[in-house]
Structures are given as C-alpha cells and as structure tokens.
Amino acid sequence: MNQDDSNDKTYSLLDIEKKLQDAMDAIESIKKGRSISIGGESASKKYDELKKQFDQKSADYTKLDKQFQQLTQEVLELRQEKMMFEKFTTLTEDEKSEMEKTRDEMKQKYETERQTALEQEQEKMFMAKSLEVETKEKEKAKTKYYKAIIISVLTIVVVTGGYSLLFAELVGQQYSVPTQPTPGAYTIQNLRGDTIDTYLSWRLVDGTPLVINILNADKFDDDVIETVKKTILSDEVLEIDNSLLHKGPKGTTSSLYVGWQGAMTEAAKTETLLYIPVNFDIISSKTGEGDITIELSKNSNADGYAGWTNSIADASQNQILKSRITIFDVDNLSLTALETVTRHELGHALGLAHSTDPEDLMYPIIETNFPYTSECDIDAIVLLYDGGETSQVICEN
Ligand SMILES: [Zn+2]
Structure with a gap:
C-alpha cells in the first residue's frame, strides 16, 4: 500500500459522503413531497425505503471509514517500520565500516597490551624472586649478628x-x-x-x-x-x-x-x-x-x-x-x-x-x-x- 492508494480511499469516502448528502437531499425533498402528496401511504412507503437505503449507506460508510482508519494506521506503521529498517541498515553499515577500519588497529593494540602485560608479569616475578633472596639474606645476617x-x-x-x-x-x-x-x-x-x-x-x-x-x-x-x-x-x-x-x-x-x-x-x-x-x-x-x-x-x-x-x-x-x-x-x-x-x-x-x-x-x-x-x-x-x-x-x- 502506498500514499496514492490511501488517497483513492479518501476520494471514495468523499464520493460516499456526497452520495449520502444526495440521499439526505432526496430525503428532504421526499419529506417535502410527502407533505404535499395526496397518496400519503405511497409516499410514506417510499420514505421508509429511502430511509432503509440511507441507513444501509450510512452503515457502509461507517464500515468503510473504519477500514480506512485501519488501513491508514497500517500504512503509518509500515512507513515507520520502513524508516526504522532503513535507519538500522544504515547504522549497521556505518558500524561495520567503522569496525573494519579500526579492527586491525585494535588487534594491534591488543597484541601490544598483551605483550606489555606479559613483560610486566615477568618483571614482577623477577622482582619478587629478588626480594625473596634479599629478605632471606638480611634475615640470615640479622640472626648471625x-x-x-x-x-x-x-x-x-x-x-x-x-x-x-x-x-x-x-x-x-x-x-x-x-x-x-x-x-x-x-x-x-x-x-x-x-x-x-x-x-x-x-x-x-x-x-x-x-x-x-x-x-x-x-x-x-x-x-x-x-x-x-x-x-x-x-x-x-x-x-x-x-x-x-x-x-x-x-x-x-x-x-x-x-x-x-x-x-x-x-x-x-x-x-x-x-x-x-x-x-x-x-x-x-x-x-x-x-x-x-x-x-x-x-x-x-x-x-x-x-x-x-x-x-x-x-x-x-x-x-x-x-x-x-x-x-x-x-x-x-x-x-x-x-x-x-x-x-x-x-x-x-x-x-x-x-x-x-x-x-x-x-x-x-x-x-x-x-x-x-x-x-x-x-x-x-x-x-x-x-x-x-x-x-x-x-x-x-
Ligand atoms: Zn669479643
């Protein structure tokens, strides 16, 4: 469904409205006619018939109007969905592009940090070992003195x-x-x-x-x-x-x-x-x-x-x-x-x-x-x- 379809519906509804107006006018004229009619019974019958038609048309209109409202709502929702989808697709592309652009950089950074961490760990171990040796020697000397x-x-x-x-x-x-x-x-x-x-x-x-x-x-x-x-x-x-x-x-x-x-x-x-x-x-x-x-x-x-x-x-x-x-x-x-x-x-x-x-x-x-x-x-x-x-x-x- 697209904008034109809904416009078509709008025009159809306008037609219906026009027809209803015509019907109302007809009813009015009938009413007027009745008042001057000699054969009242016949006129009354005609009125009932027209009234029935009007009610039917009115019901159709309500039904159509409801359908129109529903369709309009659907169109709006679909449009929104489309917009969101388009936006989402664009964002994902951007992110993907960004990631591709920085992936190697991040990988390299990670490798560097990992290497640094390893070196620090080794240094720490070395220092701990040295400290241990030093402490032992000091204790040894202390005891001796x-x-x-x-x-x-x-x-x-x-x-x-x-x-x-x-x-x-x-x-x-x-x-x-x-x-x-x-x-x-x-x-x-x-x-x-x-x-x-x-x-x-x-x-x-x-x-x-x-x-x-x-x-x-x-x-x-x-x-x-x-x-x-x-x-x-x-x-x-x-x-x-x-x-x-x-x-x-x-x-x-x-x-x-x-x-x-x-x-x-x-x-x-x-x-x-x-x-x-x-x-x-x-x-x-x-x-x-x-x-x-x-x-x-x-x-x-x-x-x-x-x-x-x-x-x-x-x-x-x-x-x-x-x-x-x-x-x-x-x-x-x-x-x-x-x-x-x-x-x-x-x-x-x-x-x-x-x-x-x-x-x-x-x-x-x-x-x-x-x-x-x-x-x-x-x-x-x-x-x-x-x-x-x-x-x-x-x-x-
Ligand atoms: Zn001495």
Whole structure:
C-alpha cells in the first residue's frame, strides 16, 4: 500500500459522503413531497425505503471509514517500520565500516597490551624472586649478628724443642654486631662506668712494628680490604659530645678512635712499663706469618658468629705470642659491620678482654652506635702495658 492508494480511499469516502448528502437531499425533498402528496401511504412507503437505503449507506460508510482508519494506521506503521529498517541498515553499515577500519588497529593494540602485560608479569616475578633472596639474606645476617658467647680461657701446655712453655689459649671471643651500625651517623653511645678484663699483652722490643697479615686478601674487593686496613691504620679521632654518649654535660666531648694505630699512639703518650705497639705493618701472605693474622672467610660460622679471635700466649709472662682473627661470611657483611667486627677483634688481639659495659666496643655483643675505640679502652691498654695484672679496669665518667 502506498500514499496514492490511501488517497483513492479518501476520494471514495468523499464520493460516499456526497452520495449520502444526495440521499439526505432526496430525503428532504421526499419529506417535502410527502407533505404535499395526496397518496400519503405511497409516499410514506417510499420514505421508509429511502430511509432503509440511507441507513444501509450510512452503515457502509461507517464500515468503510473504519477500514480506512485501519488501513491508514497500517500504512503509518509500515512507513515507520520502513524508516526504522532503513535507519538500522544504515547504522549497521556505518558500524561495520567503522569496525573494519579500526579492527586491525585494535588487534594491534591488543597484541601490544598483551605483550606489555606479559613483560610486566615477568618483571614482577623477577622482582619478587629478588626480594625473596634479599629478605632471606638480611634475615640470615640479622640472626648471625645477634648471637654471642662469653669468653672462655683454656690453658694448655706445649713442649717445643726441649722448652716447656705455658700457653694460654683464648677461645671464643666471638661477638655479634647490631644491624643498625652506621658510623657515618655519630649518634648514641652510653658510656657509663664499665670494666674491661685484661691481663695479656704483647712484649715487643721498643720500636718493633706489629705485623698484621691479612690472609686471602686477593679473594676480596678492594673496598673490603681497605675497610679492614682502616680499622688498623687510621689516625682519625672522632670528638663526640658527651651528652650524646650520656657521659657528661653538653659541650664537653670524648675522643673515639677509628683505627687502632691512632688509639695505641694515644695510649703510648702515657709512660708504661712495657712497650705499646704504635707501628703496624700490614702484609698479605698465605703462609700465616705475622704477629696477628686476619683470615677473611667466605664461610659462615656454624654458631652464627661474625668474628673470632684466638690468642696463644705465654701465660707465665702474660705475653701474647700469636693472635689469629677470623671474620666469617665476609661476602654477606656490610662494610660497616665488617669494620666494627674487625675493630672489636683487634682489641682482643692487642690484649683486651670483654667489657662489662653493654655499650662499649669491647662488649661481647656490640650494641652501641659508636663502635669505636674509646678512652676507656685506651686506659685499659695503658694499664695492661704498664704491667697491670688486674683483669678489670673501671672506667670513670
Ligand atoms: Zn669479643
């Protein structure tokens, strides 16, 4: 059906309407005629007949009108449908065209994103693995540093070439270091009255250097060896405010020594019975020669100790004959920890036992943030090399 068809219908309806009008006119004329008609009965009959025809026509008209309305509605609906269909078809074409145009682009984008995601995932896994390893190593180091044992002294008799010497072997001078030591940040050290046990010393001829042999130095990086050397040869003195050390009022200071050469030189300013070693010769030989040997080990100590010193001494004369230091698991020690460990062990090698002050360098477990040789340690050295036989030195504030 189309517009013209419906127009045809409209014209038909107009015709019907015209006919109806004609019929109405006829009725009117009949009515008029009746009034003047002589044979009334006949006229009335004619009227009824016409009336019947009119009703019939009227009914037809109503019916047709209804059909027309219905058809018009159908046409409108169909038109709407057609329009929608056309619009839909157009939109689909557009979308299809758009999709075709961007399909490759989107595919490529997806591939790129997928690749990036894969790479990120791999990176994440790698980082997680690295973190895991790092965490394990840190935990391992932490555990190691916090263990310590107290010194035990064994006396042994050694017979060599017909001479009988009494040796004291100092064993187990192990200690641990704190995880926080950062000597660069000179912060807190509480030096309250403390005691250092000491009774063994070196008895060198005046002016003779103490030879220190760093074993297997060639297996470690230069910074490791330099760190060890610093604890021996440095003359650096740190002036730390006593208020930070809880040792005195603010504005007064105490001296802390980075290297033992500096500390021993300070000690030697006081006249003593025995010669205080102030010259240190550092060598690196595999033969184990030297007064003190420092073995840098890649192995960790079974008991978790970071450092260990073993001295052989002529106990009858309180004389150290040889001292052997071992630093364990050097590859996993920070340079700071290595420095602190070495400095502490050298204190033993020079004759100092442990301190009773928890915050002193020579305490079995190093807890201080100032793990340097203190004036108290120097006083102990002075007393020791002045022939003191007491094993305790009380450090006054
Ligand atoms: Zn120790």
